[in-house]
Amino acid sequence: MMRSPVPKGRVRVLNDASPQNRDYILYWMTSFRRAKSNFALDRAIELAKQMKRPLLVLEALRVGYEFANDRLHTFVLEGMHDNERAFQDSAVKYLPYVERKVGEGKGLMEALVKRACIVVGDDWPCFFVPKMQQALAARIDCRFEVVDSNGLYPMHDTPRVFTTAHSFRVHLQKVLPAHLMQFPTEHPLSRLELPTFDAPLPKQWKFGLDVAVADLPIDHSVPAVPIPGGSAAAEKRLAHFISKILPTYADSRNEPELDGTSALSPYLHFGHLSTHQVFTEVVGTEKWSVEKLGPSIGGAKEGWWQLSPHAEGYLDQLVTWRELSFNMTSHRPDDYRSLDELPDYARETIAKHAKDVRKVTYTLKQLEEGRTHDRLWNAAMGQLRETGWFHNYLRMLWGKKIYEWSKSAADALHAMEYLMGKYSIDGRDPISYSGYFWILGRYDRAWGPEREVFGTLRYMSSDNTAKKLDVKKYMDRFAPENGSLF
Numbered sequence: 001m002m003r004s005p006v007p008k009g010r011v012r013v014l015n016d017a018s019p020q021n022r023d024y025i026l027y028w029m030t031s032f033r034r035a036k037s038n039f040a041l042d043r044a045i046e047l048a049k050q051m052k053r054p055l056l057v058l059e060a061l062r063v064g065y066e067f068a069n070d071r072l073h074t075f076v077l078e079g080m081h082d083n084e085r086a087f088q089d090s091a092v093k094y095l096p097y098v099e100r101k102v103g104e105g106k107g108l109m110e111a112l113v114k115r116a117c118i119v120v121g122d123d124w125p126c127f128f129v130p131k132m133q134q135a136l137a138a139r140i141d142c143r144f145e146v147v148d149s150n151g152l153y154p155m156h157d158t159p160r161v162f163t164t165a166h167s168f169r170v171h172l173q174k175v176l177p178a179h180l181m182q183f184p185t186e187h188p189l190s191r192l193e194l195p196t197f198d199a200p201l202p203k204q205w206k207f208g209l210d211v212a213v214a215d216l217p218i219d220h221s222v223p224a225v226p227i228p229g230g231s232a233a234a235e236k237r238l239a240h241f242i243s244k245i246l247p248t249y250a251d252s253r254n255e256p257e258l259d260g261t262s263a264l265s266p267y268l269h270f271g272h273l274s275t276h277q278v279f280t281e282v283v284g285t286e287k288w289s290v291e292k293l294g295p296s297i298g299g300a301k302e303g304w305w306q307l308s309p310h311a312e313g314y315l316d317q318l319v320t321w322r323e324l325s326f327n328m329t330s331h332r333p334d335d336y337r338s339l340d341e342l343p344d345y346a347r348e349t350i351a352k353h354a355k356d357v358r359k360v361t362y363t364l365k366q367l368e369e370g371r372t373h374d375r376l377w378n379a380a381m382g383q384l385r386e387t388g389w390f391h392n393y394l395r396m397l398w399g400k401k402i403y404e405w406s407k408s409a410a411d412a413l414h415a416m417e418y419l420m421g422k423y424s425i426d427g428r429d430p431i432s433y434s435g436y437f438w439i440l441g442r443y444d445r446a447w448g449p450e451r452e453v454f455g456t457l458r459y460m461s462s463d464n465t466a467k468k469l470d471v472k473k474y475m476d477r478f479a480p481e482n483g484s485l486f
Ligand SMILES: Cc1cc2nc3c(=O)[nH]c(=O)nc-3n(C[C@H](O)[C@H](O)[C@H](O)COP(=O)(O)OP(=O)(O)OC[C@H]3O[C@@H](n4cnc5c(N)ncnc54)[C@H](O)[C@@H]3O)c2cc1C
Pocket: 253, 261, 262, 263, 264, 265, 266, 268, 269, 314, 317, 318, 319, 321, 322, 323, 325, 390, 391, 392, 393, 395, 396, 399, 420, 424, 426, 427, 428, 429, 431, 432, 433, 434, 435, 436, 438, 439
């Protein structure tokens, strides 16, 4: 694939301030936490070269955000250690910072900006990141650009918000080929030459990774899990996926008892791995090149890439479904969490059935502890609680049951946000919201027969799931104590 300058359509300027004639370019790495295949890093390097300035990369980890806990901190810190190694001996100065007390990092960005010509950030449209960046942009006196390195299709290439995966596929089949010619630099630090960083750093903050998670003021009730964080672990898992799982992905992806999917979502969420890297490896197994793309085929799921059904099935998740989530969150920053943004049929049927008697309801605590009457659901919750990740098919069932057992759609949404936000390494992501809102009817259609509580929302039952999939060992492992399925 051709390497090129950072495409203009991936860069947004957040304020009106001009570049300043000062000491360095500052890249504030918040979401694409990696030293390769990263358009934001490419842009920062591009500016450093143009302005003949050193490049400073700040990667920070706050303690005061919602859900900060041992699990998330450990995963992110492992990534920061990898980045420290990756930037070591390079022409770029890497500055890791971990907050020790809530609010301790306040003022750090402003202090670093005082000597910066331009600030570059990651354009990632979810959780607290956009608001934090906008707040900084309004306060500083130099230009602040954010760069989109989320996926193959730049989020702001179109103003359109897609309401179905099908319409998004139709669109992608027309416009994506041009973007497949523009990839981030695979190894941007290799043979890179920039002026040496020698500016003084503010003394008020203690930089470096010499911290113990146990000493930090975060939630210690959610322990670290064996999924290792960082780009090295991500690439190892990617290699395993390509050689062992991708060749049968279409058959294995719906089987919770198998290691049958990529399990790369935690790495994609924290930016330890890029979609471009994954895409390159997937298509590389079939000696694919962009010339092989078929003509637009009206949004059909398979056949456009001209790859095996396994690779096509995988790319439909990684590209169509994942980037559909980014389309929504980036274009509706204030509404993507709002029930008012559901399609008409979903809002109407939810309203019509709002007062239906729920046969059973559970408190958030009962859900969190996996103490429902439904053993398969408890197992799914057990996998999430214990491992920090769970299987897509069971996420669908998990969410549908939460809706069934909640007093309202708003309560169901709150429960999903809380449980995933707290326990899932890949939670708090644009995909989290397309998942929760899919449960409530987004990207879906009305289904009959109309039922109590669900109305015409798609219904799922644990009974059918247990008939369709092998889940016995799964339940024995993650919900050993409840005796029956219902
Ligand atoms: C209620 C609910 C909540 C969800 N919450 C999250 C979440 O917080 N974070 C998250 O990353 N995913 C979420 N998903 C989507 C999906 O379940 C996970 O992305 C997937 O299970 C991750 O496993 P994997 O990496 O092995 O996926 P693979 O099958 O290997 O798929 C490849 C990649 O495609 C993307 N992808 C897969 N399934 C979907 C999907 N349904 N929608 C959009 N993108 C998808 C992911 O980036 C994934 O890594 C949720 C789904 C539901 C139904």
